[in-house]
Amino acid sequence: MSVEAVATDEAAQLVGAPSIRSRQWLVLLKATLRQTRGKIGLTLTTVIVGFALLGPLFAPHNPNAFVAVPNLAPGGHLLFGADALGRDVWSRFLHGGWTVLSMSLAATLIGVGLGLVVGLSAAYLGGWADEVLMRIADVFMAFPQIVLALLLVTAFGPKVYLIILCVGISHAPRVARVIRGAAQQVVERDFIKAAEAVGEPRRRVIFGELLPNVISPLLVEFGLRLTYSIGLIAGINFLGLGLQPPQADWGLMIQENRLSLTVQPMGVLLPIIAIALLTIGTNLLTDAFARAAIGIDRGGD
Amino acid sequence: MTRFLIRRILLGILILLLVSIVVFAATQGLPGNAARAILGRQATPARLAALTKQLHLNESAPAQYWHWLSGIVRGHLGTSAATQGSVSSLISAPLANSAFLVFISAIIAVPLSISLGVLMAVKRDKLTDHGLSTGTLLLAALPEFVIGIGLALLLATAYVWRALPSVSIIPPGEHAWDVPKVVVLPALTLILAVTPYISRIMRASMVEVLHSDYVTMARLKGLPNRTVIWRHAVPNAIVPAIQVSALQLAYMAGGIVVVEYVFSYNGIGTQLVNAVTNRDVPTVQALVMIIGAVYVLVNLLADLLTIVVTPRLRTAGR
Numbered sequence: 001m002s003v004e005a006v007a008t009d010e011a012a013q014l015v016g017a018p019s020i021r022s023r024q025w026l027v028l029l030k031a032t033l034r035q036t037r038g039k040i041g042l043t044l045t046t047v048i049v050g051f052a053l054l055g056p057l058f059a060p061h062n063p064n065a066f067v068a069v070p071n072l073a074p075g076g077h078l079l080f081g082a083d084a085l086g087r088d089v090w091s092r093f094l095h096g097g098w099t100v101l102s103m104s105l106a107a108t109l110i111g112v113g114l115g116l117v118v119g120l121s122a123a124y125l126g127g128w129a130d131e132v133l134m135r136i137a138d139v140f141m142a143f144p145q146i147v148l149a150l151l152l153v154t155a156f157g158p159k160v161y162l163i164i165l166c167v168g169i170s171h172a173p174r175v176a177r178v179i180r181g182a183a184q185q186v187v188e189r190d191f192i193k194a195a196e197a198v199g200e201p202r203r204r205v206i207f208g209e210l211l212p213n214v215i216s217p218l219l220v221e222f223g224l225r226l227t228y229s230i231g232l233i234a235g236i237n238f239l240g241l242g243l244q245p246p247q248a249d250w251g252l253m254i255q256e257n258r259l260s261l262t263v264q265p266m267g268v269l270l271p272i273i274a275i276a277l278l279t280i281g282t283n284l285l286t287d288a289f290a291r292a293a294i295g296i297d298r299g300g301d
Numbered sequence: 302m303t304r305f306l307i308r309r310i311l312l313g314i315l316i317l318l319l320v321s322i323v324v325f326a327a328t329q330g331l332p333g334n335a336a337r338a339i340l341g342r343q344a345t346p347a348r349l350a351a352l353t354k355q356l357h358l359n360e361s362a363p364a365q366y367w368h369w370l371s372g373i374v375r376g377h378l379g380t381s382a383a384t385q386g387s388v389s390s391l392i393s394a395p396l397a398n399s400a401f402l403v404f405i406s407a408i409i410a411v412p413l414s415i416s417l418g419v420l421m422a423v424k425r426d427k428l429t430d431h432g433l434s435t436g437t438l439l440l441a442a443l444p445e446f447v448i449g450i451g452l453a454l455l456l457a458t459a460y461v462w463r464a465l466p467s468v469s470i471i472p473p474g475e476h477a478w479d480v481p482k483v484v485v486l487p488a489l490t491l492i493l494a495v496t497p498y499i500s501r502i503m504r505a506s507m508v509e510v511l512h513s514d515y516v517t518m519a520r521l522k523g524l525p526n527r528t529v530i531w532r533h534a535v536p537n538a539i540v541p542a543i544q545v546s547a548l549q550l551a552y553m554a555g556g557i558v559v560v561e562y563v564f565s566y567n568g569i570g571t572q573l574v575n576a577v578t579n580r581d582v583p584t585v586q587a588l589v590m591i592i593g594a595v596y597v598l599v600n601l602l603a604d605l606l607t608i609v610v611t612p613r614l615r616t617a618g619r
Binding site: 138147152227230283 | 324329445454573582585593
C-alpha cells in the first residue's frame with residue numbers, strides 16, 4: 001500500500017528524537033498513553049485481541065457444527081443467528097480471530113525484521129551495496145502488495161505459510177527504505193566512527209550502535225505494517241485465496257456470508273466490525289507513539 | 302532535466318524487465334506440465350507433444366522467457382488456460398471498465414482531498430480541523446474491503462437506505478459508462494480509501510507554507526485572504542500532494558483488485574481473482590504485467606509532474 005510518503009515523513013522527523021535507552025522507554029510509553037488517541041487505540045486493540053485469544057474458550061457451539069437452519073435470524077437460541085450453512089455465527093466469530101491475528105503478526109515480524117537488516121546494511125555499507133539493495137527494493141515495490149500475493153498463490157496454491165511469507169516480504173522493501181533513511185543520518189556521527197576505530201566488528205557496529213538509534217522509526221513501522229498486514233491477510237482470506245473452508249476466520253466468514261447479506265447480516269457484520277476496530281486501534285496507537293516520539297505531545301495533550 | 306528524464310525512463314524500463322522476470326519465475330514454480338493442464342488427462346501423446354512444442358515448453362527456461370516476453374511486447378498476451386480464447390480478448394473489456402473506474406475515482410478524489418487539506422490547514426486547531434483530521438486518521442486504517450462492504454451495508458441494503466445496487470453487474474456487450482449506477486459504490490470506496498493520505502499530506506505542507514515569510518508578507522501587503530491562500534500558498538504547498546496523489550493512483554491499480562471483487566465489478570481486478578482461482582497462468586501473467594506497467598508509468602508521471610510544478614527543479618541542470 002502507500003503511505004510511504006507519510007511514513008518516511010514521520011521517520012525523518014524521528015531521527016532527531018532521542019534514542020531509546022532504558023528509562024526513556026517509560027517516558028515514551030507514558031507520553032503515548034497520555035494522549036486520548038493512545039488510550040482509545042490501546043483499548044480497542046486490547047478488546048479485539050482479547051476476543052481473538054480468549055474467544056474460543058467461551059464459544060457456545062462447535063464452530064463447524066450445523067446447529068440451525070441456514071441464515072437463522074438473530075435471537076432465539078443463537079445470539080447472532082446462523083450463517084449461510086446453518087452454523088452458529090457467534091461461535092465462528094469467537095473462533096475466527098486468532099488466525100487473522102497470528103498470521104498478521106507473523107507477517108509483520110518477518111517484514112520488519114527483513115526490512116531492518118536490509119535498511120541498516122544499506123545505510124552502513126553505502127556505495128554499490130546500497131545501490132543494489134535499494135534497486136531490488138524498487139522492483140518489489142513496483143508491485144502492489146496484493147498482486148504479489150496473488151501471483152504467488154497462482155504459482156504455489158493457497159498455502160498459509162506462503163501468504164504470511166509473501167505479505168512479510170512485500171513489507172520488507174518499504175520498511176527498509178524508512179530504516180535506511182533514518183540510519184543514514186546516524187552513520188555519519190562520531191560514535192559510529194569511534195566504534196569503528198576501536199575495531200568493533202561490523203555486525204556489532206550495525207546492531208549494537210546503529211540499531212538502538214533507529215528504534216523509534218522501527219516501532220512506528222511495526223505498528224503501520226501490522227495495520228496493513230491485518231487488512232491484507234483478512235483481504236486475501238476474504239478473496240477465498242488464503243485459508244480454506246471450513247476454517248473459522250473473520251476474512252473467510254465475510255466471503256461465506258456476503259451473498260446472504262440482505263437476509264442475515266450478522267455473519268458479515270461481526271467480523272467486519274472486529275477487523276475495522278482492530279485496524280483503527282493499532283493505527284491510533286501507532287499514531288500516538290509517533291507523536292510521542294517526535295515530541296509533539298510531550299508534556300501534555 | 303533531459304538527462305534526468307532519460308535516466309528516470311531507463312530505470313522504469315529496467316524495473317519493468319525485472320518485474321517480468323519475477324512474474325515469469327513465479328509461474329515456473331507450478332507443478333506439472335502446462336500442456337497437460339490445458340489438454341486434460343485424456344490427451345494423446347502426439348497432441349501433447351505438439352502443444353508442448355507450440356508453447357515452447359520443451360525449451361530451456363531462458364528461451365521460454367524470451368518467447369513470452371517478446372510476445373507480450375508485441376501485444377500477444379497468450380492463450381487463456383481457462384477459456385482457451387486469447388487473453389487479449391478476455392481482458393480488453395474489463396481493462397476499459399477498470400480504467401473508467403480509476404479515472405472517475407481519481408478526478409473526484411484528488412481535487413476533493415486537496416481542498417480538504419487546505420481547509421484543515423486554514424482552520425488549523427479549530428473544530429473543523431480536529432474533526433476532519435480524526436476522520437481521515439480513522440478512515441486511513443480501514444482495509445478497502447471493509448470500506449466497500451460497509452458502504453454496501455449502508456447504501457445498498459434495506460437496513461438503512463437502498464439507493465444503489467449492491468452488485469455491479471454490467472450487461473454483456475456494454476461498458477461501465479453505459480450503466481453509471483454500477484460505478485458509484487466501487488468509485489466511492491476507492492475515493493474514501495485514498496482521500497485520507499492526500500488530504501493529510503496537503504494539510505501538513507500547507508501548514509508549513511502558511512507559516513512562511515512570504516505569506517506573512519502577502520498578508521501585510523493587505524491582499525485578501527482568498528488571494529493569499531489560493532494564489533500564493535497553495536501553488537507552493539501542492540507539490541507533495543501531487544506526488545502522493547500519483548502514488549495513490551498507482552495504489553489504486555492494486556486496490557481495484559479487492560474493491561472490484563467486493564462488488565463483482567467486471568474489471569481486471571475481478572478477472573485477476575478469477576484467473577488466480579482457476580490457476581489460469583497466462584491471464585495472471587498478463588494482468589500482473591499490465592498492473593506493474595501502470596504502476597511504473599504512474600510513478601514516472603509523478604516525477605515529471607513534480608518537475609513541472611517546482612520552478613527550482615525546472616531550471617536545474619539546463
